[in-house]
Each structure stands twice: as C-alpha cells, then as structure tokens.
Amino acid sequence: MTTQTLNFSIRGAEPSEMRACRMLLPETFGPSNAPEALVSFSRCGELAGAATIGWQAVGDPAAFLVAVHVVPAYRKQGLGRALVDAAAVLVKGEVSFLQPWKALREDSETAAFCLRSGFTVHHRILHFLGEAEKMEAMLATYREKLDRSGYIPDGARVVKLPDAPAAEVANLVGREFHNNPERMQARLEGRVGKPPDPQRSVVLLLDGLVVGAQLVSIAADGIPEVEGNVVIPSLRRGWANLLLTHEGTRTGVLHGSRQFRFFCDDRVIDTVNLARRSGAERTATDVVLRRAAG
Numbered sequence: 001m002t003t004q005t006l007n008f009s010i011r012g013a014e015p016s017e018m019r020a021c022r023m024l025l026p027e028t029f030g031p032s033n034a035p036e037a038l039v040s041f042s043r044c045g046e047l048a049g050a051a052t053i054g055w056q057a058v059g060d061p062a063a064f065l066v067a068v069h070v071v072p073a074y075r076k077q078g079l080g081r082a083l084v085d086a087a088a089v090l091v092k093g094e095v096s097f098l099q100p101w102k103a104l105r106e107d108s109e110t111a112a113f114c115l116r117s118g119f120t121v122h123h124r125i126l127h128f129l130g131e132a133e134k135m136e137a138m139l140a141t142y143r144e145k146l147d148r149s150g151y152i153p154d155g156a157r158v159v160k161l162p163d164a165p166a167a168e169v170a171n172l173v174g175r176e177f178h179n180n181p182e183r184m185q186a187r188l189e190g191r192v193g194k195p196p197d198p199q200r201s202v203v204l205l206l207d208g209l210v211v212g213a214q215l216v217s218i219a220a221d222g223i224p225e226v227e228g229n230v231v232i233p234s235l236r237r238g239w240a241n242l243l244l245t246h247e248g249t250r251t252g253v254l255h256g257s258r259q260f261r262f263f264c265d266d267r268v269i270d271t272v273n274l275a276r277r278s279g280a281e282r283t284a285t286d287v288v289l290r291r292a293a294g
C-alpha cells in the first residue's frame, strides 16, 4: 500500500531498498534481525525518509519498536509524523502499541518530536549517581531489621556472578529486559562483548535456583554502573530485592567502589524512595513512550 501526503509517498521498502534504510537507521539493524521498513520519496523521486519497525513485541502490554529518520532537506514538512502514522497502521492487528526504539532523554528533540506525533509517556527511567558507602550504610539498617524478621528463607543465598549458572541468569535478565538470552549468556561467559564485572555482580539463589541478579559493569570513566537489577515477579515487594541490593552494594564497597550509577523505573516506588533517602543525585530522566496502533 502506498500513502501519498502533500509532498511525499510512503510505502513498504523493497529488498533492494533495505540497504538505504540501514544507512538511515543503523541502530535498528542487528546481525541476526532485520526490521520491517517503510520508505518515503519526494515528488522528484528522491529518498526523503524511512521508518523501521521491530517485529518483536516488548513490554506489557506488548508494543513493537519503531524508529523514523527524515533526510535533513525534507524535515519540518510533516513527513516524520506521516511515517509514524504509516507505521501505526502497518502494525494494527499484530500488536496494540508502538514504542520508540529506545528510551529517550526527556528533554531531547527526539522526545519532543514523538510527543507531537501521537506518543504519550508510558513511564520514566530515572538515572542516579549514588555514594556507595552511604547507600550501603542505609541499606544495612534495613537489612538488620530484615534479618531479625525471619522473612529470609533458609534456602536464600547471594553468590558472585561467576558462581551462578550463566544460562539461568541469562534467562532471568533476558526475560525482564527483552534481551536475547543466548546473547546474554554468551556475554556472561565472556564470548561476546564486555562481560559484567565478576567481582561486583551478584546473583540471588533460592534453594539453588536463580531468582534474582544485580549485574554491574564498569563505565569508561571507571565508575561502576548497575546495568540491571532483577527479581522474579513472585518475590517482588519483599525481602528478595533488599537482600540482593544490599549484598550487591556491600560487595561493591568491599571492592573499592566509591560512587556508582544506577537507574530505576519511576513506577518502582521502593527503589525511587531508597535513592531519595540515600541522597543519590538524579543525573538524567528518560521517557518510554507509547502510541496506539492504527
């Protein structure tokens, strides 16, 4: 189907046009996945823009990912919005929502464009820089109460990442963050990319099964970053996250971490409150946006 706006046509990309789409939107093409693509041409037949749609649902309720690029000469003429509209029509019947390819800085031009093109804020991701010792001391007071409460089951144990089964950790983290578990396992085993820090990353086991993980990587400036903190849904809002977070922070302090970065979903009130009480500095805010298909 071809859509004609005042100045542009929009249609599904032919296989021979995928290379051009890849050049406009390289971040949406992976070694093992090619997105669906829409292309747009000007009245004189020049490529004016493209949209790519990742045909793999993410989040709850499920959404497909979308990205749009308009060639600079054709910007501010309504083409970006028209490409988003066309993508929304394309996915109708498959999934109920579209979501930008990645979380966007709240104050970015891209977020402004999306908000004017039918997207609304689904949730926010808050980024913090915390003082490791201060955070550990605060968590330790909660931990003491937790230890006394008797809520922690006898079979609960926190181990360092290399002592946990990599496939189980990869499955847990992959499910939560919609990553490919095989790639995550390869990363954990040091076969692909940079693995998480083996000293500072910890895993929560319950009766020998992986039920939580806190993966930490070291950023280019040497500051540890919590790249993911996950607990299985049935153990959320209880002892598990506190135990994992305290052990993770304690392990970091023992290995010399002074500061560390972490982020949390603004709907996870416990972590937002912990960050606030520990005096962590809020460094950035990302927005996850959604718009209805159709």
Ligand SMILES: CC(C)(COP(=O)(O)OP(=O)(O)OC[C@H]1O[C@@H](n2cnc3c(N)ncnc32)[C@H](O)[C@@H]1OP(=O)(O)O)[C@@H](O)C(=O)NCCC(=O)NCCS
Binding pocket: 066, 067, 068, 069, 070, 071, 074, 075, 076, 077, 078, 079, 080, 081, 082, 100, 101, 109, 110, 112, 113, 114, 116, 117
């Ligand atoms: C962002 C981008 C797609 C916008 O394309 P475009 O064709 O210029 O956008 P449109 O003309 O359809 O604009 C739609 C609305 O967004 C607004 N908008 C567009 N670009 C904007 C920007 N940089 N900052 C703030 N608002 C912007 C427009 O003013 C318009 O709003 P209005 O009609 O209510 O006034 C284009 O600048 C681009 O390709 N940028 C680089 C890649 C990128 O950031 N892609 C977005 C990833 S999803």
